[in-house]
Amino acid sequence: MSARPTSNGRSGTATSAVHAGCPEPRPGSPVVQPIVRSSTFHWAGPGDGPDLLYSRYGNNPNQLSVAAKVAALEGTEAGLALASGMAAISMTILSATGPGDHVVASRHLYGATHALLSGELPRRGITTTFVEPSDPEAWEAALAPRTRVVLIEMPTNPTLRVFDIEPARRAARSAGALLAADMTFATPVNIRAAEHGVDAVVHSATKYLGGHSDLIAGVVAGSHELIAGVTGMMKLYGGSLDPGAAWLLERGMRTLPARMDRHNRTAHALARWFTEVEGIRAVIYPGLASHPDHERATRMLSGYGGMVSIVLDGGGEAADRFCSRLRLAVPAPSLGGVETLVSQPRHTSHVDLGTGERDALGIPDGFVRISVGLEDLEDLKADFAAAARAVSALG
Numbered sequence: 001m002s003a004r005p006t007s008n009g010r011s012g013t014a015t016s017a018v019h020a021g022c023p024e025p026r027p028g029s030p031v032v033q034p035i036v037r038s039s040t041f042h043w044a045g046p047g048d049g050p051d052l053l054y055s056r057y058g059n060n061p062n063q064l065s066v067a068a069k070v071a072a073l074e075g076t077e078a079g080l081a082l083a084s085g086m087a088a089i090s091m092t093i094l095s096a097t098g099p100g101d102h103v104v105a106s107r108h109l110y111g112a113t114h115a116l117l118s119g120e121l122p123r124r125g126i127t128t129t130f131v132e133p134s135d136p137e138a139w140e141a142a143l144a145p146r147t148r149v150v151l152i153e154m155p156t157n158p159t160l161r162v163f164d165i166e167p168a169r170r171a172a173r174s175a176g177a178l179l180a181a182d183m184t185f186a187t188p189v190n191i192r193a194a195e196h197g198v199d200a201v202v203h204s205a206t207k208y209l210g211g212h213s214d215l216i217a218g219v220v221a222g223s224h225e226l227i228a229g230v231t232g233m234m235k236l237y238g239g240s241l242d243p244g245a246a247w248l249l250e251r252g253m254r255t256l257p258a259r260m261d262r263h264n265r266t267a268h269a270l271a272r273w274f275t276e277v278e279g280i281r282a283v284i285y286p287g288l289a290s291h292p293d294h295e296r297a298t299r300m301l302s303g304y305g306g307m308v309s310i311v312l313d314g315g316g317e318a319a320d321r322f323c324s325r326l327r328l329a330v331p332a333p334s335l336g337g338v339e340t341l342v343s344q345p346r347h348t349s350h351v352d353l354g355t356g357e358r359d360a361l362g363i364p365d366g367f368v369r370i371s372v373g374l375e376d377l378e379d380l381k382a383d384f385a386a387a388a389r390a391v392s393a394l395g
C-alpha cells in the first residue's frame with residue numbers, strides 16, 4: 001500500500017495522525033482507506049510481487065494503514081496491528097523468547113499481562129522475575145543469563161506511577177534483551193517511548209488509540225526486524241486484526257492528538273478540583289505536585305494523561321455509593337474513550353488480590369479510577385460533586 005509523504009515519521013504528531021497510512025493521492029482515488037473486506041488477494045506467484053497477501057498475515061490494506069500510522073506516531077521503522085492489546089503483548093514476548101528463557105518485568109503491570117507472565121508462560125518454559133521499578137538497581141540485579149525481554153508499563157494502572165525508563169533500558173542493553181513497554185496509558189502523544197530507547201512499544205489500542213470504546217485491538221511499533229518477528233508469531237497464533245476493526249481504529253487514531261490534548265487538560269483540571277472536594281482523602285494524578293513522580297512526569301511527558309484516581313473516605317462502601325450515584329460518568333471497566341468511565345480496581349483489575357495486597361500496592365478500598373472523557377469540565381464536576389455529596393450524606 002502506498003502512503004502519503006507525511007507517513008515518514010518526520011511530520012508533526014497531529015499531521016501524522018491525520019495523513020500517515022492514508023492512500024496515495026491520485027485523481028479519483030479515495031481520500032481515506034476504504035474497508036477492504038477480502039480475506040485473500042490475487043497472487044499467482046513471486047512474479048506478482050514479493051508478498052502473498054492474506055488478512056491473517058497482517059497485510060490487508062486496513063491493517064497496513066494502522067501499521068503505517070502507528071509507526072509514524074511512534075517514530076519507529078514499522079508497526080503492526082493485532083487483534084487485542086493482549087495479542088500485542090503476548091506475540092511480542094513470544095517472538096523474543098523460547099523454553100529456558102527469562103523475562104524481567106515491572107511488578108506494576110496490567111493484570112492479564114501479570115497473569116501471562118506468572119501463570120501461562122512458565123508452562124512453556126519461560127520464567128519471569130518481577131522487580132520494583134522505582135528501585136533503579138532492581139533491573140540489573142534481576143537479570144539472568146537467558147534474559148531476553150525487559151518489560152515496563154507506564155503510567156501504571158491504577159496508581160499512575162511514572163517510572164524512569166533508563167535503568168530498564170540499561171539492564172536490557174547489558175543483557176542483549178528486548179526492551180518492551182506497554183504505553184497504553186501514555187499514548188505516543190504524551191511520550192514517544194522509542195526516543196527513550198524502548199525497542200517494542202506496545203499499546204492496547206482498545207483504549208486511547210481507538211478512543212471510542214467500540215473496538216478491541218492492539219499495536220506494536222519498533223524496527224523492521226522486531227515487527228517481522230512479531231508478525232511471524234501473529235501468523236502462527238492467528239491474532240491479526242479484523243479489517244473492519246482496523247478501519248475503525250485507523251479512523252480513531254486520526255483524532256488521537258486532538259483528543260489527548262483535551263483528555264490531558266480536562267483530567268488535570270478535574271484532579272485539581274477533586275483536591276478540594278469533601279470526602280475525598282487522596283487524589284492521584286501525575287500532574288499534581290503531591291504525586292510521587294510529579295517531577296519525573298513533568299520531565300518525561302508532554303501531557304499528564306487522561307486518568308485520575310481518587311480515594312474516598314469511607315472505603316469500599318463509600319466508593320460503591322459514589323459510583324452508583326453518577327449520572328454522567330459511566331461505571332465500566334476500560335478507559336481511553338470519549339465518555340468518562342469509572343471503575344473500582346477491587347471489583348475489576350485487582351479483584352483477585354486480598355485487601356492487604358491491594359493496600360500494599362497503594363490501592364485501598366475506596367479507590368476509584370476515572371478515565372476522564374471529552375465532556376464539558378463543568379458537567380463532570382457537577383456529576384462528581386453530586387455523587388460525593390450523596391456519600392457525605394451517608395455519614
Ligand SMILES: Cc1ncc(COP(=O)(O)O)c(C=O)c1O
Pocket residue numbers: 084085086087110112153157182184185203204205206216217218334
Ligand atoms: C495497560 C493495559 N495493557 C493491556 C491491556 C489489554 O488490552 P486488551 O483488552 O485490548 O487486550 C489493557 C486493558 O485494559 C491495559 O489497560
